[in-house]
Amino acid sequence: MKLNMKMTLAALLLSSQVVVAQQSNATEKLDPIVQSIVNETNNNSQLENLAFELLDVIGPRLVGTPEMEQANDWTIDKFKSWGIDAKKQQFGEWASWQRGITQVEMTSPRVKSLESMQLAWSPATKKAIEAEVVVLPNVNNPAEFTNWLKSIKGKIVLMSQYQRTGRPDYQVKEFALPENYEAYKKQKEEDTEAFKTLVKNTGYDNTTLPEALEKAGAAGIAISNWTGIMGANRIFGAKTKNIPMIDIALEDYGMLYRLAKNGKAPKVKINTQSKSLGTAKSFNTIATIPGKEKPNEYVILSAHLDSWDGAQGATDNGTGTITMMEAARILKKYYPNNKRTIIIGLWGSEEQGLNGSRGFVYDNPEIIKNTQAAFNQDNGTGRVVSIQGQGFVDSYDYLTRWMAALPKKVSKNIETSFPGMPGGGGSDHASFVAAGIPGISLSSNSWGYGGYTWHTNRDTYDKIMFDEVRNNVIAAAVMAYMASEDPELVSRKKRVLPDGQKWPEVKEPKRKGTN
Incomplete structure (x- = not known):
């Protein structure tokens, strides 16, 4: 009985809402x-x-x-x-x-499929390439970087800034202690400035650096163009002519970076099958x-x-x-x-x-x-x-x-x-x-x-x-x-x-x- 009364009241309320809505619409000519x-x-x-x-x-x-x-x-x-x-x-x-398949996997020190995508107009690999992954070095001037370039032939270079966390700022602000949030912001600003300095010291910028890496014999270039939102990366165009340029999701990119930085010499296999059609x-x-x-x-x-x-x-x-x-x-x-x-x-x-x-x-x-x-x-x-x-x-x-x-x-x-x-x-x-x-x-x-x-x-x-x-x-x-x-x-x-x-x-x- 109580259930029926509740249902009746609910029906009456819904009916009255519909009538009010209809009357509201009717008043607007x-x-x-x-x-x-x-x-x-x-x-x-x-x-x-x-x-x-x-x-x-x-x-x-x-x-x-x-x-x-x-x-x-x-x-x-x-x-x-x-x-x-x-x-x-x-x-x-x-x-x-025309975009084709993008298959990227880490083959050492363990096997893992990586979330990744070739950039627009990226050259295809024709057949899969497997190579060691390296990170950009901390150099003091272009001469030091030119010397480092001699070591990257046949390797895949990680070209983006390493992010300490993949959580968006608003989430850190919501859950962290205030003092920890301030420390997080300070660290993030320092990391950004340090990476800008690193790139500047190479003598190139983000547009010209891929060409230098390709000319030095790199097998491929990987970036992670993270937006600051979990899972979202911007995908623009490749800056290479003959070697693949791919974007890797922040989580997987960070893992590769840490492995390379800590001497574990990770290897990645890349298979991109896009087509150039004139x-x-x-x-x-x-x-x-x-x-x-x-x-x-x-x-x-x-x-x-x-x-x-x-x-x-x-x-x-x-x-x-x-x-x-x-x-x-x-x-x-x-x-x-x-x-x-x-x-x-x-x-x-x-x-x-x-x-x-x-x-x-x-x-x-x-x-x-x-x-x-x-x-x-x-x-x-x-x-x-x-x-x-x-x-x-x-x-x-x-x-x-x-x-x-x-x-x-x-x-x-x-x-x-x-x-x-x-x-x-x-x-x-x-x-x-x-x-x-x-x-x-x-x-x-x-x-x-x-x-x-x-x-x-x-x-x-x-x-x-x-x-x-x-x-x-x-x-x-x-x-x-x-x-x-x-x-x-x-x-x-x-x-x-x-x-x-x-x-x-x-x-x-x-x-x-x-x-």
């Missing part, structure tokens, strides 16, 4: 098209399937790889299935490389929904399709890509009489310097001249929490007008800043800002983006928070709708920048790249 956007986003979302096809089936999308062009082709096919015309637009070409064309995917009243004026939905390839590129920038694709699908369905042409630009080679979006701006001056705004989403899986005017004097007027159409559930979380400062290169909105176009960054909540997923081996599908991404679909679609409906092209008047700063300039993209 949305534009009919906005309401359709919200309903479709929440009740018929395609985001999970888009993420599956992009991230699980295609995977990482390093510029120049077959997977990057596969992603271009997939996005075009998907747009066309929604009745949206799309094509590839070439902006350059890149060294074509040169490949580099493309943007450009999808277009023609305007019905002002077809020669444009609103752009922007995200970069490429990624680094240490993982799937889920939050950088799979989430931005699927956000803009889903927004386009919904706009095509519920905004059939779009006033201006809506362009969806999915850019290539953002990671090497905004090359795709810069190419689009540089190669399409007539479109850029008549662009109302470009809305860009890049930085992770979180809901949009910040919009600023990018240095345009009148941005307060039009952005607040467009944002007024957003559901309160979306807009209440967004902080604004006007007129703000022009973006200088952090993501693709900066390419449009440089051209004097309101390139609006839909900046999102972190969810650990900077330390955990940005360019790391942990940027995977499971890190996506789809409720947050649905929020961003609504934000992007509604803002594009409002910008399209605005009677006139908005003001592009630029603010006077402080301290003699200059407005960013339009830059031609890198048309040919290696790594």
Whole structure:
């Protein structure tokens, strides 16, 4: 009897909560098209399937790889299935490389598989190589280092700083005694400075040192580019031409370092089977929904399709890509009489310097001249929490007008800043800002983006928070709708920048790249 009463009370409470929620929603009167956007986003979302096809089936999308062009082709096919015309637009070409297996194991003083990954564009080993591991020496000057280089022929060199602990700072701060935490911070600072001095004394830096090691006959180079978060390492490009360059997880790297430092002469076997495929064309995917009243004026939905390839590129920038694709699908369905042409630009080679979006701006001056705004989403899986005017004097007027159409559930979380400062290169909105176009960054909540997923081996599908991404679909679609409906092209008047700063300039993209 008591159980039934509890169940009844719980049911009544749940029912009352639903009624309150329905009444709350009913009190907010949305534009009919906005309401359709919200309903479709929440009740018929395609985001999970888009993420599956992009991230699980295609995977990482390093510029120049077959997977990057596969992603271009997939996005075009998907747009066309929604009745949206799309094509590839070439902006350059890149060294074509395809990741293969990475197998690394310690063979002495005991056998252990190591968590590791070859760096992008790393040469393959062809067949497995086995060699002793050594660490960089403490030298006082370049002459001493040059002498040491004579001893590394046929050996694998550990090139990164040794970390005393793999625990993140916040965990040490939470659990250690205050005096121990202060001692830990002091030791960490000293270790960092000591390693900087060590590298400086070699006469090289982290960019030129691999070339010197390779020239001296090293069999391979291993680093551990740790982010400071347990398990997360950044995976960038190799700096060698003929020998493998790999990243090893902090735990395994530390073990090798200690063994080598203590005279145990550890040996490692490396087998990397990547492929160099010559040169490949580099493309943007450009999808277009023609305007019905002002077809020669444009609103752009922007995200970069490429990624680094240490993982799937889920939050950088799979989430931005699927956000803009889903927004386009919904706009095509519920905004059939779009006033201006809506362009969806999915850019290539953002990671090497905004090359795709810069190419689009540089190669399409007539479109850029008549662009109302470009809305860009890049930085992770979180809901949009910040919009600023990018240095345009009148941005307060039009952005607040467009944002007024957003559901309160979306807009209440967004902080604004006007007129703000022009973006200088952090993501693709900066390419449009440089051209004097309101390139609006839909900046999102972190969810650990900077330390955990940005360019790391942990940027995977499971890190996506789809409720947050649905929020961003609504934000992007509604803002594009409002910008399209605005009677006139908005003001592009630029603010006077402080301290003699200059407005960013339009830059031609890198048309040919290696790594």
